[in-house]
Amino acid sequence: MGSSISWARGLFWKGNRSPLSPFFGSPWGFLRVFWKSCHWAWAIQPRHHLLRLNPQSDPMDPYQQLDFLALDDQFSEEELMVRDAVRSWCSERFMPLVMEHFEAGTFPMELVGELAELGVFGPTVPEEYGGAGLNSVTYGLICQELERADSGLRSFVSVQGSLVMYPILAYGSQEQKQEWLPRLASGEAIGCFGLTEPDFGSNPGGMLTTAKRDGDDWILNGRKMWITNGTCSQVAIVWARAEEGIRGFIVPTNLKGFSAPEQKHKWSLRASITSELVLEDVRVPNGALMPEAKGLKGPLGCLTQARYGIAWGAVGAAEACFDEALRYSKQRIVFDKPLAAFQLAQKKLADMATDISLAQLMALRLGRLKDEGKFTPHQVSMAKRNNVSMALKTSRTCRDMLGANGISLEYHTGRHMLNMESVVTYEGTHDIHTLALGHELTGIPAYR
Amino acid sequence: MNIVACVKRVPNTEAVVKVADGGTSLDESGLSYMISFYDELAIEEAVRTKEAHGGEVTVLTLGPSEGTKEIRECLAKGGDRAELLADSNWLSRDCRASAKALAAKLSDLGADVAFMGRVATDRDNAAVGPMVATYLGWACVTDVVSLEIAEDKGTARRETETGIETIEFSLPAVITCNKGLNEPRYSNLKGIMAAKKKPFEESPAELVDNQASVIALTPPSPRAEGRILGTGPDAVPVLIDALRNEAKVI
Numbered sequence: 001m002g003s004s005i006s007w008a009r010g011l012f013w014k015g016n017r018s019p020l021s022p023f024f025g026s027p028w029g030f031l032r033v034f035w036k037s038c039h040w041a042w043a044i045q046p047r048h049h050l051l052r053l054n055p056q057s058d059p060m061d062p063y064q065q066l067d068f069l070a071l072d073d074q075f076s077e078e079e080l081m082v083r084d085a086v087r088s089w090c091s092e093r094f095m096p097l098v099m100e101h102f103e104a105g106t107f108p109m110e111l112v113g114e115l116a117e118l119g120v121f122g123p124t125v126p127e128e129y130g131g132a133g134l135n136s137v138t139y140g141l142i143c144q145e146l147e148r149a150d151s152g153l154r155s156f157v158s159v160q161g162s163l164v165m166y167p168i169l170a171y172g173s174q175e176q177k178q179e180w181l182p183r184l185a186s187g188e189a190i191g192c193f194g195l196t197e198p199d200f201g202s203n204p205g206g207m208l209t210t211a212k213r214d215g216d217d218w219i220l221n222g223r224k225m226w227i228t229n230g231t232c233s234q235v236a237i238v239w240a241r242a243e244e245g246i247r248g249f250i251v252p253t254n255l256k257g258f259s260a261p262e263q264k265h266k267w268s269l270r271a272s273i274t275s276e277l278v279l280e281d282v283r284v285p286n287g288a289l290m291p292e293a294k295g296l297k298g299p300l301g302c303l304t305q306a307r308y309g310i311a312w313g314a315v316g317a318a319e320a321c322f323d324e325a326l327r328y329s330k331q332r333i334v335f336d337k338p339l340a341a342f343q344l345a346q347k348k349l350a351d352m353a354t355d356i357s358l359a360q361l362m363a364l365r366l367g368r369l370k371d372e373g374k375f376t377p378h379q380v381s382m383a384k385r386n387n388v389s390m391a392l393k394t395s396r397t398c399r400d401m402l403g404a405n406g407i408s409l410e411y412h413t414g415r416h417m418l419n420m421e422s423v424v425t426y427e428g429t430h431d432i433h434t435l436a437l438g439h440e441l442t443g444i445p446a447y448r
Numbered sequence: 449m450n451i452v453a454c455v456k457r458v459p460n461t462e463a464v465v466k467v468a469d470g471g472t473s474l475d476e477s478g479l480s481y482m483i484s485f486y487d488e489l490a491i492e493e494a495v496r497t498k499e500a501h502g503g504e505v506t507v508l509t510l511g512p513s514e515g516t517k518e519i520r521e522c523l524a525k526g527g528d529r530a531e532l533l534a535d536s537n538w539l540s541r542d543c544r545a546s547a548k549a550l551a552a553k554l555s556d557l558g559a560d561v562a563f564m565g566r567v568a569t570d571r572d573n574a575a576v577g578p579m580v581a582t583y584l585g586w587a588c589v590t591d592v593v594s595l596e597i598a599e600d601k602g603t604a605r606r607e608t609e610t611g612i613e614t615i616e617f618s619l620p621a622v623i624t625c626n627k628g629l630n631e632p633r634y635s636n637l638k639g640i641m642a643a644k645k646k647p648f649e650e651s652p653a654e655l656v657d658n659q660a661s662v663i664a665l666t667p668p669s670p671r672a673e674g675r676i677l678g679t680g681p682d683a684v685p686v687l688i689d690a691l692r693n694e695a696k697v698i
Contacts (some may be wrong), residue, residue, distance in 0.1 A: 062462050077517045078644055085635045096614065119637030132637040 068357045075143040083141040090149040099409045101271040116187030122165035130185030137367035140312035147313030148320045151419035152272030152314040159228045162306035164191030171293035192233040194224035194277045195299045202432045213241035228259040230275025239299045248293040257282040268422040302375045307427050311383035312363045312392035321413045325398035352394050359387040378440040385433035394418040449503030452559040453494035455487040457515040458570035467665045486565025488629045488632040489625035494563045495526030523643035524635035533653035542660040547579035549653045564622040566591050581622035593628040666677045
């Protein structure tokens with residue numbers, strides 16, 4: 001719980017928020033203000049019941065996003081309203097829980113209803129299917145805010161929206177859209193996406209999972225690995241090799257032969273459930289086949305959507321680390337002066353602020369291109385590659401600046417740093433995106 | 449029921465404010481804004497009243513034309529329409545001028561009930577609500593922590609320093625909302641999208657001359673150095689004496 005010490009600290013150095021209330025004229029003025037603190041403490045964070053001492057969930061010391069290039073001017077009123085709504089929700093509802101869940105290796109499933117109510121499941125899906133019909137920039141801002149909180153939270157939402165709702169919307173039949181999209185948007189059903197296999201990650205075309213026709217049905221067999229939300233899903237999008245090539249199926253997870261054992265002992269993305277999917281003679285009707293997804297283009301199209309969200313999300317994680325390190329460096333006294341007063345610290349901060357600002361610009365430009373219908377998968381590769389790599393580097397530098405505190409979960413930076421090892425690997429590793437860009441630039445594929 | 453929620457856009461309490469050159473206004477460059485905390489309760493109570501009794505919620509504000517984002521957020525939370533009385537000079541306007549302008553608009557709107565925050569977090573006057581009610585000749589209940597409305601009257605509990613009062617009042621009325629009345633909801637994405645399409649009218653505020661004006665803004669003095677009164681148990685009586693007789697807080 002937030003102690004009166006943290007309130008007092010906030011009251012003092014945020015005391016200049018109101019020039020009309022000069023409470024601090026004498027040593028006792030501070031005490032008088034303290035008695036008024038019920039008013040302010042409540043007012044700062046009206047819905048926050050679980051306060052912690054760490055900076056980003058301390059109500060008197062809230063998260064401040066870096067906006068060095070005044071990019072807020074580039075967003076519409078509506079885009080900013082959505083961003084701010086998601087930011088508030090994360091600060092007040094998710095942040096107080098994240099440390100315990102990260103330690104326990106669990107996702108706060110009790111918040112799924114609130115996430116649905118907030119509207120972050122498939123927000124770009126048209127309203128007729130239960131979405132909010134938002135543009136891609138707004139979706140990017142949502143991912144940025146969710147990942148500012150934790151990559152596990154952003155992953156939960158990315159999978160539901162980009163990897164489950166998107167393929168149903170893009171490749172599904174009318175019946176499939178009507179059956180699944182409203183349920184997924186409302187959080188009544190949680191979905192997962194099964195593409196990666198134990199031996200096929202960067203090379204999904206080699207997959208061993210099979211789909212064989214049996215009368216009007218299909219029989220699915222195989223194993224999928226590293227599947228976010230597998231254990232808690234009601235439906236899985238499963239990609240399998242059929243006679244005619246790779247096909248995608250909408251598979252309810254309660255079917256006979258389907259199981260999703262959880263993958264334990266991760267040291268990254270711990271506030272997120274990761275599972276295997278085991279398919280043993282799972283029989284699905286032909287109605288489970290997504291008619292418009294033929295070949296590897298189907299799953300890769302989904303990944304392009306998800307990578308777009310990651311390009312924004314990674315910026316949020318970096319911003320969270322930077323905010324924490326900047327605050328810390330100003331408060332932490334070493335050799336009788338703040339850490340921030342040392343040139344080595346200032347160099348790190350200047351480099352990180354520049355890197356983050358460049359990544360923000362790249363994400364924004366990509367989003368505007370996407371909304372104009374002009375973006376390419378290679379542009380997404382560039383943004384995912386650059387922004388996640390930047391976030392990983394930034395989180396490591398911030399961890400270093402936090403000294404010993406950097407390895408404590410009481411601070412957020414270490415958690416983000418660990419998460420970034422997953423984010424730099426999934427949805428196309430850094431190296432695979434490097435080769436994709438190399439291929440695009442030279443016309444020469446160098447994957448193998 | 450014709451319900452109005454009066455809200456004020458105020459500087460974000462997380463922002464570091466600076467006094468502008470001239471010393472009577474704030475430097476607004478880079479300043480971010482929000483709806484005053486207690487006004488969030490007013491919006492929530494207005495929407496809950498609509499949900500219980502039907503009708504329409506008008507979000508009424510007196511402030512600069514640039515304040516549309518904050519007002520749209522009120523629409524996203526369930527307001528049906530917004531009225532912005534444009535006045536760029538929000539810091540130097542006195543309570544009487546604000547109250548007269550709001551009272552005139554509430555009268556035009558034919559409101560049955562107007563919800564306001566108990567105090568705005570920028571100037572801390574807690575005066576406009578009761579003044580509006582006085583100008584209109586309406587009932588006024590301040591610092592309300594629970595409320596029931598039935599047809600043309602209501603019952604409210606208000607918290608005072610000496611205890612809790614239960615008050616019955618007739619409509620129309622001005623209710624000022626205090627902490628504990630409700631838990632404001634979050635705006636959601638669909639609400640934000642819907643807010644874009646809701647009616648939003650702007651008209652110039654009809655302001656009377658100020659009778660009170662700000663002549664100087666001074667940032668808080670830096671915190672004075674602490675004083676060590678002693679150590680161990682011997683310091684306790686000295687501390688108590690200081691708290692009682694110097695600080696006068698116990």
